Amino acid sequence: MSKRYLGVFILLLLSFTNYLNAQETSFDKGKKYILGGIEVTGVKGYNEQTVITYTGLRTGQEITVPGEQISEVISKLWGLNLFSDINVYKTKIEGNKIFLELNVTELPxxxxxxxxxxxxxxxxxxxxxxxxxxxxxxxxxxxxxxxxxxxxxxxxxxxxxxxxxxxxxxxxxxxxxxxxxxxxxKGEKVKIKDISFNGNEKLSEKKLRSAMKNTKEKMVLRFWKKSKFIPEDFDADLVSIVDAYKEKGYRDARITRDSILYNDDSTIDIQIDLEEGDKYYFGEIDFVGNAAYTDEQLSRVLGLKKGDVYNGVLFDKRIADQTKPDGQDITNLYQNNGYLFSQINPVEVSAKNDTIDFEVRIIEGKLAYFENVTVTGNDKTNDHVIYRELRTKPGQLYSKDNVVRTIRELGQLGYFDPESIAPEILDPNPQNGTVGINYAVAEKGSSQIELQGGYGGGGFIGTLGLSFNNFSIRNIFNKEAYKPVPMGDGQRLSLRLQASRFFQTYSFSFVEPWMGGKKPVQFSTSINRTLQFRYNPRTGDADKDQRFVITGATVGLAKRLNWPDNYFQLSHALSFQHYDLQNYQTSLFNFPNGYSNNLAYTIALSRNNTSVNPIFPMAGSEFSISLKLTAPYSLFNNIDYANLGDDPDYQTVGPNNEIIPDAEKIDQEKYKWLEFYKVKFSGNWYTNLFAKLVMKTGMEFGFLGAYNQDRGVIPFERFFLGGDGLGNYTLDGRENIQLRGYPNQSLSGNDGSTVYNKFSLEMRYPITLKPTASIYALSFLEGGASYDNLESYNPFDLKRSAGLGVRIFMPAFGLLGIDFGYGFDPIPGQIEPSGWQTHFIIGQQF
CATH class of the missing domain: 3.10.20.310 (membrane protein fhac)
Structure with a gap:
């Protein structure tokens, strides 16, 4: 055989051999096999059977190799996020059986x-x-x-x-x-040394820097906004600069370049180049597509007319104010009246010379009605307590205003974290005109315990208080409901005990906010008892043979009103107090043994439209005006109080056997049934200045009067001004009025005052508003004064103070706080200013 044919033969032999080998090791792609077995390799932290279980494969099942089943196995294993590499190999084939190896590399x-x-x-x-x-x-x-x-x-x-x-x-x-x-x-903190502008002629650098709310230059005296560079905030501030121009009519203003220069002292300089453009004015503003509202109605809401200086920022806000969910804009006008599916699109149609014409194109859409209204997240609070507060009901016409109001009502309950209440629009259907809504709430602790001790009144004072603000009295005999107490029906129950060597005070109160469960009529009742023991100067202890006992009870009803608007509430209360002196000499009366009764009726009108969070309101106002009065007994009891001392029944024999008025009997007659009227007003307004900085302004006024001047103004129910305003233990119905920067009750006489007024201003900023603890810092200015009568009343002759403070609200303990106040004026009877005073705040209103 020639070498040529020998070479061809060898090549054919090799090809045939390779073919046979291939037949032994290959398999038909896409062919169905019976799975003969799976071997797992590479595992370290898991056993083989666990991984096989993850795959879902089992010996004996029919599989296609390769095919979708193998791809699904690999995808499933990747989805576990347990492995960094996954491979599937064929190990052998025996007839129609296939054996696989699953090789994995575990993540550490x-x-x-x-x-x-x-x-x-x-x-x-x-x-x-x-x-x-x-x-x-x-x-x-x-x-x-x-x-x-x-x-x-x-x-x-x-x-x-x-x-x-x-x-x-x-x-x-x-x-x-x-x-x-x-x-x-971290390196060193980089602060902004200088912010400069190029190309600005219409607006000053000061105005432009002021527009940058988050990016500020380094300044020694600035403490409310530190100098630091945050890229996201800086980008937002660049938009604010352009908006500042748009507010002044410069529609075409733009930033052509911004740059950051790093200095050697770990600071940066910012340079911003501007093109201001020309000033523009509004031309024609036409409305297209509106049927529900006339052009005149929409123009009133827009509040802009032809010839006004162009203000792009204001124009956008009047169309849809993204900063206020309850803003006065055209979008809300439609959405508050059922047009959930409406679309409002302003379009610039012409710009001639310095005048811009607009069309406001409106697609009103179909009216929307609530189909489903649900609440989720309430584990403790019963559904009926929440649903009765909802302003959105199934079948009701959609109203964005009612959605916002519902969020406020749920936040004001105090059972949920007001910062996390989130409405979710469900299944909006423009064709059918239906929509669902779900209010997601997060419950927080609503009960409080007050446990404190301190020194005052000649001894140690201990206080124990329990307040259950979401109580359920109907389950009070249900053992299974005690977790630890029956909760969920929105009732409030409070118990309080305060005691020292010289006094004991017990009180109980209960409030049902929806009496009968049908209407928002609040029923309240309270009872209290106080025992005051005389101080014995010889022993330094309490003389329990000399006591002053007060027993009282109050019943009240309060109803929400729909006029003038549905933020108003009218309340009524009937109260009774019995004062009993047993061998107790006090400046309140001229008799050591005797009694006095106080049966009074109180009517009050209040309005509260503050924002969602009652602990830290950011907007709205609250005010209350009340009248408390007794029956005018002197009009029908035929007693001449001016000449009571001339009546033999009210006379006694003096030390020289002369007949003199009996002061004890006279006072006993005067104060057997207290006769008075008391007028009070208080108001607070909250203004969100920027970010979460809130200004609270407030004023108060109180006047205690008498029907019969011969009886005079009663020694009870008086006003005591100054200090922290805490009541401590008061026996005579007095009201302690807070005026920081002065010692407690130091701005009224020993017997109190019959007239007072007070003005206050607070700047508040939250540190945290988490459900576990809400903390905010404050600074304040206050001024107030008290007077013995209206003749001496001067609302501008004030005792002034200023200071700083902090408040901490924890659901379990209520409000805690501390204030450092400086009184600029002297306390009556002194010549030096009051100076610095420290006040601890426990359990007062926010």
Whole structure:
């Protein structure tokens, strides 16, 4: 055989051999097989059977190789986020049986984290916020996300040069585990040294810097907004600069360039280049597509007319104010009256010379009605307590205003975190004109315990108080409802005990906000008893043979009104107090033994439309005017109080056997039934200045009068001005009026005052408004004065003060606070200013 044919033969032989080998090791692609078995390789922390279970495959089942079943297995395993690599191999084929190998590479598990470069007390928060916890699967994505989170976190605090280095080290003490070392180098905080503008002629640099609400230059005296550069805030401020021009008519104003220059002293300079453009004016503003409202009605809401200086920001707000859910704009006009599906689109149709014409194109759509209204998240509060407060009902015409009002009502209940109440629009159907809504709430603790002690009144004073603000009296005999007390029906029950060596006070109150469950008619009742013992100067102890006992009860009804609007409430209360002196000498009376009764009726009109959070209102107002009065007994008892001392029944024999008026009997007659009327007014207004900075302004006035001047003004029910305003233990119905910067009750005489007025201004800023604790800081200016009668009343002759404070509200303990106030004026009888005073606030109103 020639070499040529020999070579061809060898090539054919090799090809045939390769063909046979291929027949032994290949399989038909897309052919169906019976799964003969699965082998799992590469596992470390899991056993083979667990992984096989994850796949869903089982021996004996028919599979197609390759096919969708194998792809689904791989996708399912990837979805577990447990592996970094997954491969499926064929190991052998026996007839119609196929055997597979599943090779996986497990992700390592985080066993320990060490963070360096920050203070130890910050580490726990970092681990929690960055989700650095034991057991997490460590991937490249996890490491990258952690690094990015930390860099961005510190950039927001002004550390623009933050560097984060993350390393992982195998943990030999555990299977397939790694330790993580996170090194944080924040660098120095970068502050803004200078912000300069180029190209601005129409607006001053001061005006432009003022428009930048978040990006501020470094300034020693600025404490409410620190100088730091945050990219997101800076971008928002660039938009605010353009808006400042739009508000003045410069529609075409734009920023052509902004740059950041780094200085050697770890500060930066910001340069902003501007093109201002020309000033524009509004031309014709036409409405197209409106049928529900006339052009005149819409123009009144828009509030802009031809010839006005162009104001793009105001124009947009009058169309749809994104900053106020209850804004006075055209969009809300439609949405408050059922047009949920309406669309309002302003279009610039012409710009000639300096005049811009607009069309406001309106698609009104179909009226929408609520189909389903639900509430979720209430585990303790019963459904009926929530649903009775809803302003949105199934079958009712949609109203955005009612949705906003419902959020307020739920927040004002005090049972839910007002910051997290979120309405969710469900299944809007423009064709059928229906929509559903769900209010998601998060419950918080609504009961409070008051446990405190202090020194005052000659001894230690202890207080124990329990307030259950979401009580259920109908379940009071239901053992299963005690968790720890029956809750969920929206009733309020309070118990309070205060005692020392010299007095004991007990009180109980109950409030049902919906008497009968059908209408918002509030029923309230309270009873109280106080025992006051005389101080014995010889022993320094209480003389329990000398006592002053007060027993009282009050019943009240309050009803929500629909006129003048549905924020008003009219309340009535009937109260009775019995004062009993037993061998007790006091300046209140001229008799050591005797009694006095106080049966009074109180009517009050109040209005409260403050925003959602009752602890920290950001908008709205609240005021109350009340009249408390007794029957005019002197009009029909035929007693001449001016000449009572001339009556033999009210005379006694003097030390020289002369006949003199009996002061004890006279006072006993005068005060057997107290006769008076009391008028009070209080009002507070809340204004959101910017961000969450809130200005609260307030005023108060009170007057105690007498029907019969011969009887005079009673020694009870008087006003005592000055200090923290805490009641402590008061025996005579007095009202303690807060005026910080002065000692308690120091601005009224020993017997109190019959007239007072007070003015206040507070600036409030929240530190946190979380359900567990709401904290805000405040500064204040106050002025007030009290007077013995109307003749000496001068509303402008005030005792003034200023100061700082902080408030902490915790659901379990109520309101706590401290104020440092400086009184600028002297206390009556002194010549030096009152100076600095420290006041502790416990359980007062917000």
């Amino acid at each position: 598990t985080l066993s320990d984290v060490k963070i360096t470069g920050i203070k130890k007390k910050k580490i726990d928060d970092i681990e929690k916020d960055a989700d650095l916890k034991k057991g997490k699967k460590v991937t490249e994505s996890y490491i990258s996300n952690t690094r990015n989170y930390l860099v961005n976190k510190y950039k927001k605090e002004g550390y623009l040069n933050t560097k984060v280095n993350i390393n992982t080290i195998p943990d030999t003490s555990e299977v397939n585990a790694v330790k993580m070392v996170v090194g944080i180098d």
